[in-house]
Amino acid sequence: MVHNSQNNNDNQTPFTSLIEMRKAHSAIMEQRLSKRLGTSELLNCIVNFIVRARNTGVLLGGEEDRSTAQTFLNYWSNELIRLDAPQDQWLDSILADYDQNKAPKLDDKDCPYPGLEVFKEADHNLFCGRTQLIQECLKKLESQQLLVVFGPPKSGKSSLVLAGLLPELKDGKLEGSKNWCYLKPTIPGSYLPNNLDNLTLEQIKLEQIKAGHEKTCNTVLVIDQFEDLFTLCIDEKSRKKFADNLLKLSKPENKIKIILTMRQDFKTYFENLSLLSHELFKNKDYVEVTSFTSSELKEATEIPAKRKGLQFEGDIVDKLVRDLVGEPMPLPLLQFVLMKLWEKREKNLITEKVYREVTGTPKPLGQSGVRWALSHTANDFYYDDKNLSPQEQQTLKRIFLQLLQPSVSSEVNSNRLQRKALYQESEDKEQTNRVIDKLSKANLLYLTKGTTLDDDQIEVVHPSLADSWHLLKSWLETEKSKMEDSLALSLDAEQWKRQGRNPDLLLNGKQIDQAHQLIKYAEASNVKYVGTSKCPTFLEKEFVKKSLRRRQINRVKRALGSLFILGLIIGLCSHFYIADLKESHNSLIKSQPENKDIIEVPIKIVSDKLENFENLLESNRQSIQQLEDIQRNAQQLLQEAKTTQEKVNKQLEMARKISQEAEDARKEASAKSGNFVWGILTGVVGTFVILFLLELYQKWKDS
Incomplete structure (x- = not known):
């Protein structure tokens, strides 16, 4: 717009950042409005600013x-003209081109984002975007002794209080x-009885004196993650005592401001806790x-x-x-992606190229860039041999299936589980800790430090990982299917029990195989969910075992x-064969009377055999009648049925031998017709005997 001018200000160093430039701009504006500087001095300040800003x-x-x-x-260049500055002070007001080579290199320790860590009080200059909520907290705390901050998981409740509210209070905003x-x-933690000793008025006043304050001054007590009172403390008396202590401390005369942070889904528990919450919820004196x-x-x-001093290229933000x-x-998703972008920065700039690399642009249809970044990181971590051994991969799977x-x-x-809840008896404790720490370092798990290592609290970085990471999604779908099958098995077993263990309610067909595989899978996986257990109950195991035994017996029966049917068919065929022999025999007598003397002997032999065969048939009919008598007296025999599975197996072996003998008899009967039928009927009788013994055994086992 104007002429170039060379003066000594051309060598002025540039501002280190836009923030420093803005501060210099505000300082000149203030000096100009206050009229503390003369025109000449003001012009020099403006010229100096333009040179530095341009560079x-x-x-x-x-x-x-x-x-x-x-x-x-543009603003200050126009001011030079408006203030009638000499032309030799008119400057080129076009911003210099960006030069990556001259950009400062930011050190890793200068990262403006804490990642998955909670913003601490020391991070208050980096905690931004929550001004309205901070003001709401200040307003509530000004008129009441107890402030409860509710919010969904990972909504930034702790950061709001620690890095937002506390610095404002210490800065004198009230x-x-x-x-x-x-x-x-502090946090309640799992060592609540120990914490109770420190939560008394006398102890708090003692802490005030140690800190160099008078007993009469106001005190601020922050209890973070107050839901631990319900998730980690199983002693109802300790829980009530803790709440009663808070109620006493929150009385106005004690001059103690109590600030609690708590997950939204535990709001109902808090409402029912004690008188502590009555007035609070009655007047809605809490912050969401x-x-x-x-x-x-x-x-x-x-x-x-x-x-x-970190910059973003284009419209990345x-x-x-x-x-x-x-x-x-x-x-957490924002912080995760920002950390990934920071790791790949070029000096002080996050480029479009880096953004596309981290967020997978162009990304899969229907998936956001931040979710893609999270799932891609998890997938790369899992399949990289440098990160996990095959055994550690199985540990990772188990951990995720407990947390999700x-x-x-x-x-x-x-x-959110304690570290000790993730340990398994069948697995090395050090291996579990090693995998947890690796996942935490990769920003895939969020870890809250506890009083001890076992007391650390672990949770997945973001629930969206369950949907965006396809491998984890497939694990969860398998688990869901197993859960549904387990629920169905449990219901069937309960119904079977209620109906007096009715054998008609036992499983059939493929149901038996599915239930058997489910129990084997549950026992092998050794994974327990929060509040529920995948381990099959004794009733479910018994139900499946009975179903398996019933199927085995039914198969033998079939x-x-x-x-038996085959024997009947062969018997009928033999009957017709014998009848045909008789007819041939009679025809032979009629057609060849002259040979009567010659054939009387063989006919006599055949007749004798037929008579023997008929006697055997009568004998077998009597045997069958005896079997029917035995069956009618089965109840009496049950008292004597103390045989074991091994004896039944011996009976089955005997049946096999009888069947073999029947087959041998059948072959012999091919030459000698009378013995042929006898062998078949012997096999049939043996079959009846075995079926009856199996029935006795099944009833004895069921009883």
Whole structure:
């Protein structure tokens, strides 16, 4: 727009960041409005600013940052003209081109994002996007002694209090709050009885004196993760005592401000806890952490970056925000992706190329870039031989299946468990710890430090991993199918028990195989869900065992029944064969009377054999009648049925021998017709005997 001018200011160093440029701009504006500087001095300040701002262009790669810097330049260049500055002070106000070679290299320790860690008080300058909620907390705390902050899992409740509210209080945002006594934040934890000793008025006043405060000054006590009172403390008396102590401490005369953070899904438990919550819920004197708006997500991304000198190329931030709007838990996803982008930065710039690499652009249809980044990281971690051995891969699978619990519906429930709850007797404890630590380092698990190592609390970085990581999704679908089968088996077993163990209600066909495989899988996998166990009950095992035994016996019955039918068919054929022999015999007598003397002997032999055969048939009919008598007296025999499975097997072996003897007899009867039929009927009788013995055995076992 104007002429170039060379002066000594051309060698002025650029601002280190846009934030520093904005501060310099505000300082000149203030000096100008206050009229503390003369025109000459003001012009020198403006010229110096323009030179430095123009040169800062080599460091600004982000489109939005460059636009803001150019706006400053245009404003002060116009002011030079308006203030009638000499032409030799008119300067080129065009922002210098970005030069990657001149960009500062940011150190790893300068990362503006904490990743999955909770924002601490020391991170308050990097905690952005929650101004409205912080103001709401201050307003509530100004008029009441107890403040409860509710919110969904991973909504940033702890960060809001630790990095947002506490620094504001210490900065004096409430009257006198700058001089209050602030006790170290605590969590109930699993060692609640020990914590009770420290939660008395006398102990708190003692802590005040140790900190150099008067007993009469206000004290702030922060209890984070208050839901631990319900998840980790199983002693109802300790729980009630803890709540009663809080109720006493929150009385106005004690001058103790109590701040609790708690998951939204435990709100009902808190309402029913004691009088502690009565007035609180009656007047709605609590704060609910809402989901991030698009503007809040943008602030949480851009402001920390600018304070550390990190820049984003193009519209990367807008793309991130669009991906996150509507996510139920956007904060951990945002921090996860920002950490991945930070790791791949080029000096002080996150480029479009890096963004596409991290978020998988172009990404699969229907999947956001942030979810793709999470699933891709998990998949790479799992299949990289440098990360996990085959045994550790199995441990990883087990851990995820404990932390993510499939339900009968389409939802997957995310659990937070103590480290010790993830240990298995059948697995090396050190291996479990090793896998947990590796997953935490890879930002796939969120770890909250406990009083001891075993007391650490573990949860999956984000529930969306269950849907976006296809391998994990397949594991969960298998588990869901097993859960449904297990539920069906449990219901069938209970019905069988209620109906007096009716054998007609036992499983049939493929149901038996599925149930048997389910029990074997459950015992082998050794995985327990939160609140439920996959281990089959004694009733379910007995139900399946009885079903298996019944099927085995039925198979033997069917086989022997087939043998019986075959014997009848052969017997009928033999009957007609014998009848034919008789007819041939009579015809022979009629047609050859002259040979009577010659054939009398063989006819006599045949007649004798037929008579013997008829006697045998009568004998067998009597045997069958005896079997029917035995069957009618089966109840009496049951008292004597103390044989074992081994004896039954011996009977089966005897049956096989009888069948073999019958076959041998049949072959012999081919030459000697009378003995042929006898062999067949002997086999049939043997079949009846075995069927009867099997029936006796089954009734004895069932009794």
